[in-house]
Amino acid sequence: xxxxxxxxxxxxxxxxxxxxxxxWVVSDGxxxxxVRWEAGALGTATNxxxxxxxxxxxxxxxxxxxxxxVRMDSQYAMKAVTTWLPGWKRNxxxxxxxxxxxxQELVVRIDELLDGRSVDFxxxxxxxxxxxxxxxxxxxxxxxxxxxxxxAGSALGSPEPPPSPVAAAPAAxxxxxxxxxxxxxxxxxxxxxSRTIKAKFPGRCVCGRSYAAGEPIARNDQGxxxxxxxxxxxx
Numbered sequence: 001x002x003x004x005x006x007x008x009x010x011x012x013x014x015x016x017x018x019x020x021x022x023x024w025v026v027s028d029g030x031x032x033x034x035v036r037w038e039a040g041a042l043g044t045a046t047n048x049x050x051x052x053x054x055x056x057x058x059x060x061x062x063x064x065x066x067x068x069x070v071r072m073d074s075q076y077a078m079k080a081v082t083t084w085l086p087g088w089k090r091n092x093x094x095x096x097x098x099x100x101x102x103x104q105e106l107v108v109r110i111d112e113l114l115d116g117r118s119v120d121f122x123x124x125x126x127x128x129x130x131x132x133x134x135x136x137x138x139x140x141x142x143x144x145x146x147x148x149x150x151x152a153g154s155a156l157g158s159p160e161p162p163p164s165p166v167a168a169a170p171a172a173x174x175x176x177x178x179x180x181x182x183x184x185x186x187x188x189x190x191x192x193x194s195r196t197i198k199a200k201f202p203g204r205c206v207c208g209r210s211y212a213a214g215e216p217i218a219r220n221d222q223g224x225x226x227x228x229x230x231x232x233x234x235x
Contacts, residue, residue: 004067006031008124008134009058011050011074012142016203016224020045021145023138023161024058031069034137038153039145039161047203051077052106054142059113067118071135073126073210075202081110082121126210137161196227 009024023039038061042050051074062068072078080103088094088101089111095101124132126139140161145152152158199217204210205225211217218227 003029004069004118004120005062006069006071006134007058007062008071008132008138009051009054010072010126010135010138010142011047011052011054011077012139012146013045013047013050014146017044017046019043019146019149020047020050021142021147021149022050022054022057023141023145024054024061025134025137025141026062027134032133034134034154034160036154037137037141038151038155039141039158040151041145041149043149047074048076049103049106050142050146052080052103052110054138055081056106056110056113059110059117059119064113064117067120069120069122071122071124071132073124073135073139073204075123078121078123080107081114085111126204199224 006027007024008027009022011020011022013020020042021039022042023037025034025037027033028035038057040057042053045053051072055070055072055077058070059068084095085107087096088107091098093101093104093108101107124135126135137160140163141152144161152161196216196218199211199213199215202210202212203217203224205217211226216227217224
């Protein structure tokens with residue numbers, strides 16, 4: 001049996017729901033440099049669907065006989081298949097509250113692909129300075145697929161996905177945007193709003209940082225995110 005394969009996967013939705021994409025990447029022997037990757041479009045979908053699809057495609061594209069380490073920044077997708085799934089199956093694919101499991105088809109498919117495999121899941125925070133390079137690559141590839149709605153990958157001879165615009169922005173500018181307390185309505189966006197609500201599920205802001213369930217979020221042109229990021233997104 002070969003030594004374990006180190007990989008990462010990620011999904012993106014520009015609006016949640018909105019134009020969505022998924023991506024996975026397999027690393028070299030050192031577990032740092034991408035050697036094989038694939039990304040695809042989903043049309044209109046949620047972040048959660050995109051994240052689960054990325055994991056399903058990764059599992060389907062890798063050898064089930066080889067141990068696999070999967071790096072992810074989606075706590076929802078990871079908990080769905082490592083923490084909640086056994087209870088869902090015992091309850092006939094219903095939650096503890098008796099409701100049908102969301103995205104059941106994808107979760108069932110992932111459960112089938114995990115059967116009999118050695119897979120370790122590792123949570124890695126997204127968009128960190130000196131963060132996980134594989135997760136960063138998968139994030140950029142998924143974001144590009146969501147934006148252009150086209151397939152890409154090493155088998156297609158595609159170039160490496162471009163850097164995130166937020167990650168490429170000067171750090172000082174990002175700090176100023178993050179420190180803005182007041183939020184002005186955005187220009188020209190049909191989804192502009194000053195309303196702030198509590199997030200029902202974890203997600204990712206336009207600034208690149210994640211937010212947790214229960215945190216205050218507000219609408220911007222590209223979806224939901226931190227209230228202080230509305231002004232930065234509108235500029």
